[in-house]
Amino acid sequence: MKDRNYIAGLGDMVGSAVTLYGWVSKARASGKIAFLTLRDGSGTCQCVLEKGDATAAFFDEAKKLAQETSVRIVGTVRADERAAGGVELHDITEFECIGGSGDYPITPKAHGIDFLMNRRHLWFRSQRQWRILRIRATIVDAIRSFYNDRGFVLIDTPIFAPAIGEGASTLFEVDYFGEDIFLAQTGQLYVEAACMAHDKVYCFGPTFRAEKSKTRRHLTEFWMVEPEIAFADLDEVLELAEDFVCHIVDRVVAKHRDDLESLGRNVADLELVKKPFARITYTDARDILHGSAARELLEKDLGDKTERVKALGSKIEELEAGRASAKKAWQIEKAAQEIQAAREERSELEEQIVNIPNHIKLASEFEWGTDLGGVDETIISRLHDGPVFVTHYPKEVKAFYMREDRADGRLVENFDLLAPEGYGEVIGGSMREEDFDILLRKIKAHNLPVENFEWYLDLRRYGSVPHGGFGLGVERTVAWMCGLKHIREAAAYPRMMGKVYP
RNA sequence: UCCCCGAUAGCUCAAUUGGUAGAGCGAGCGGCUGUUAACCGCUAGGUCGUAGGUUCGAAUCCUACUCGGGGAGCCA
Numbered sequence: 001m002k003d004r005n006y007i008a009g010l011g012d013m014v015g016s017a018v019t020l021y022g023w024v025s026k027a028r029a030s031g032k033i034a035f036l037t038l039r040d041g042s043g044t045c046q047c048v049l050e051k052g053d054a055t056a057a058f059f060d061e062a063k064k065l066a067q068e069t070s071v072r073i074v075g076t077v078r079a080d081e082r083a084a085g086g087v088e089l090h091d092i093t094e095f096e097c098i099g100g101s102g103d104y105p106i107t108p109k110a111h112g113i114d115f116l117m118n119r120r121h122l123w124f125r126s127q128r129q130w131r132i133l134r135i136r137a138t139i140v141d142a143i144r145s146f147y148n149d150r151g152f153v154l155i156d157t158p159i160f161a162p163a164i165g166e167g168a169s170t171l172f173e174v175d176y177f178g179e180d181i182f183l184a185q186t187g188q189l190y191v192e193a194a195c196m197a198h199d200k201v202y203c204f205g206p207t208f209r210a211e212k213s214k215t216r217r218h219l220t221e222f223w224m225v226e227p228e229i230a231f232a233d234l235d236e237v238l239e240l241a242e243d244f245v246c247h248i249v250d251r252v253v254a255k256h257r258d259d260l261e262s263l264g265r266n267v268a269d270l271e272l273v274k275k276p277f278a279r280i281t282y283t284d285a286r287d288i289l290h291g292s293a294a295r296e297l298l299e300k301d302l303g304d305k306t307e308r309v310k311a312l313g314s315k316i317e318e319l320e321a322g323r324a325s326a327k328k329a330w331q332i333e334k335a336a337q338e339i340q341a342a343r344e345e346r347s348e349l350e351e352q353i354v355n356i357p358n359h360i361k362l363a364s365e366f367e368w369g370t371d372l373g374g375v376d377e378t379i380i381s382r383l384h385d386g387p388v389f390v391t392h393y394p395k396e397v398k399a400f401y402m403r404e405d406r407a408d409g410r411l412v413e414n415f416d417l418l419a420p421e422g423y424g425e426v427i428g429g430s431m432r433e434e435d436f437d438i439l440l441r442k443i444k445a446h447n448l449p450v451e452n453f454e455w456y457l458d459l460r461r462y463g464s465v466p467h468g469g470f471g472l473g474v475e476r477t478v479a480w481m482c483g484l485k486h487i488r489e490a491a492a493y494p495r496m497m498g499k500v501y502p
Numbered sequence: 503u504c505c506c507c508g509a510u511a512g513c514u515c516a517a518u519u520g521g522u523a524g525a526g527c528g529a530g531c532g533g534c535u536g537u538u539a540a541c542c543g544c545u546a547g548g549u550c551g552u553a554g555g556u557u558c559g560a561a562u563c564c565u566a567c568u569c570g571g572g573g574a575g576c577c578a
Contacts, residue, residue, distance in 0.1 A: 026538080033535045050535070067528095082536065102529090103512075108539045109527050110514050114570055170576075186578095211576055212503075224578060334540065336526075340515065351506070351572070358574090373575075416578095425578060473578030498569085 008042035010087045013077045020045065020089065021098075023070050023125070026108065029063035036065065038073065038089075039125070047073055047089040058095040067107070068125070070099040110337075117488065121502045124492060131259040132489055135252060136478045142251040143225050143474070146244055147202045152227060155194040157187025157203040162452060172210045172220075183208035186471060188226055189401065189456055192432055195228040195467055196459055202227040214497050216486040217374070217424055219475055221495040228469030234413045234431050237468040238389055241417060241427055242275045244472070245387060249273045252481050265483035269421065272386055277417070279389040285372060285380050289363040294379050298363070302356045305349050312346040371397040372416075377425060381418040387426075391415040400446040401456075403431035403468070404438055415470070423480040429470020436460040 005018035022040030029035070032051040037044055051059045065071070074094035079087055105115075106122055116123045123129055147154070160176060161184040171182035187203040194201045204225040211218065229240065253260070253270055260267050280288070288294055319339045359375045366376060372390065381388055392411045395404060402412035414430035433439045439460055443453050450457075478490035488494040493502065 028537050030534050030537080033537080035537050037538080046538080048536075080536095082538090084538065105512075105528095107513065107528050110539085112514075112571090115513070117570095207578080209577065213574095213576065214571085215573070218577070222578065336515070337539095347507075348572080354506085355573075371576085374577090375574090428578060471578060476578055 006042040007038070007040045007045040010045060010077050010089075014079050014087060015077065017074065017076050017093075018089070019072065019074045019094075020047075021070075021072050023068050024065050024101075025067065025125070025127075027063075027065050027067065034059070034063040036062065036071075036073075038071070043085065044127070045085060045087065045089055046083045047075060047092060049092050049095070050090075055092055055095070061097065062095050065097070066101040067104040068101040068122075069097055070101075072096040072098060117494075117499060118501065120493060128263065129489065131256075131263055132478065132482050132484070133492055135256050135259055135482055136474070136490060136492075138252055138255050139248055139474065139478055139481065140223075142248045143204065143244075143472075146247045147200075147225075147227060150200070152200045152202045153194070153198040155187075155191055155198070155201045155203050156205065157184065157190035159184050159206070159208075170209050170211050172208050185209050186224070186226065188228070188469070188471065191226055191228045191469070192401075192467065193455070193459055195230050195469070196463065196465070199230050200227070212497055216488075217476065219487055219491060219494055219496055222476075222491070223474035224471045225474065226469060226471040228467060230465050230467040232431075232468055233466060234391070234415070234468065237429060237431065237470065238279070238391075238415060239275075241389075241415075241429065241470055241472075242277055245277075245417070245427070246273060246275055248477065249481070260482070263482050263484075265481070270481065273420075274386070277387045277389055278384045279391060280380070281392045282372070282390060282394065282411070283368065283392070285376070285390050286366055286368050288380055288383060289366045289376055293383055294363050295360060297379065297382060298356055298360045302353060305353050305356075309346055309349050309353065312342050312349070316342050316346070369394050369396060374424060377416075377418050378422050381420055381422065381424075384420070386420055388418045388420075389415050390418065398430070400442040400448065401430075401432050401439070403433045403466075404442075413468070417470075419476070419480045421480070421483075423476060425473075426476045426480060427470050427472045429468065431466065431468035434460060434464045434466050436464065 003019050004021055005013065007020065007022070010018065020038055020040055022038040024036050025039040025044060026037035027035070034049040036047045036049065038047050049055055049059060049062050055062075072094070073089065073092060073096075075089040075092040077087055078090050082088075104122070105119055106126060124133055144154075160174065160181050162181055163171065171185055174181055174183060185207050187205065187207070191201055191203045194203075202225060205223065206221055207224045208221050209218075210220065227240065227244075229237065249270055253267060257267060260270070316339055319335050319342065359379070362373065362375055363379055366372075371393070372380075377390075380390065391414065392405060392408075393414055394410055395402065395412045398412050398414055402414045405411035405413050412430060414428075416425050416429075417427035418424065419426045433442065436457065440450070440457065443450055443457075475487050475490040475494075478484070479487045482490070484490060488496065
């Protein structure tokens, strides 16, 4: 559109006449004045229409606009502290309805998650979702620029892949002209080959996991970036991961402070993310889980949460009494909403309280040689301030391609990065086994068909070098940056078990 | 795959513990010159998820199923 102004730029245009195109996200009208909140993709701005000669031609139409009507509107920018955002549009001289609307399902009231998820295509017009997806775009851009600026070459790895990598049970099977193949759950092996051509490479794209998980941390389709570097040791890979995560955090904080605050994200917690991150080994982690600090943490949790449930109980009683004695309808409604919120919080806490003794048991009985579970990771993460690297896991619980620790044959040179505040594993990575004989032995030990891995073994036949890399999950990172309770808000069209619409 | 919770109006939830289905919001109409999810009045709107069972009587109790939410396992 020619002569179009964007809301994001209105701060510098006070006093000027501007033309806005956008959608009406909220409309309130009195007899002689109407307030339209306009959303144009760059931001939101309130437009004030007063009934008068200048607006006579369209005032009656404008005051009845349904939510999400698309319009063109011409007026003058005015600074006004009563308006959210500091400026508003007044002295409206032209108004045109471009696309009508009506019965828009997502009202300014509360909605359930099932309702919203079934209308995801509309839901992401809402302020909160709009901010999250913009932050995601920044994160994706930060990922690309980080590697591109450091001389990494982008390699696109295949999405159709034969069964390589870890257990085939978590892969989506596809009929490929009569042949059974799978949607890729990682591009890692492919990117390793490219690493031997370009030295520093990364792949970035969607990956697929058929795990039957219905939790706040899982999607069946998610984006992952996987860098791989040659002639490197574990410390160098860890340092890359550290710099990378810091770069993302810096970019998000620099560009989205307002958005983060609006989302309720504590920005100070993000600003604490500085290198070097804590580094512990798997064996250290085992000791932490068996130690008194872990036990005390959980016991304190139990005490705190029990207290909170009691407090909520009396709060609910008070609110119910208040609701019974309230006279105004809105007072009754307000009390009802507070009661509902308190009940929800209480039932969530009650479930956690039931689980805590089990967590204490799991932690104290953790055995060397098993993988760390989500509960274990949360405990370790909470006993540290920032992100934590956990390195050197037992080789039995890790993938065949991970490099054996030459100092202790029971271990592999791998790592996970646990994000703080319970966001869990955002990175998993390792050195890759570069020795032909060891790799071949491990392929056989994992009962994998050697013939499928001939190409991968070639990388060790022709100029093998120490190399390593990692994968970072975009949605988990977005959830962490934004402080989201559930990963489903971190993708425009999240794919989960039993959820593929829209 | 396992455990817990839920399903009542377009939406979010009530229904005094088995006795004639309610409120707010949203929608429609009217009023109000400054609203920000909280103004006032009126109107329309429900086979209480599905199928059985218990009972004089079921939204409420029982069984099965479907769908959804949360968690475990597993993972990024």
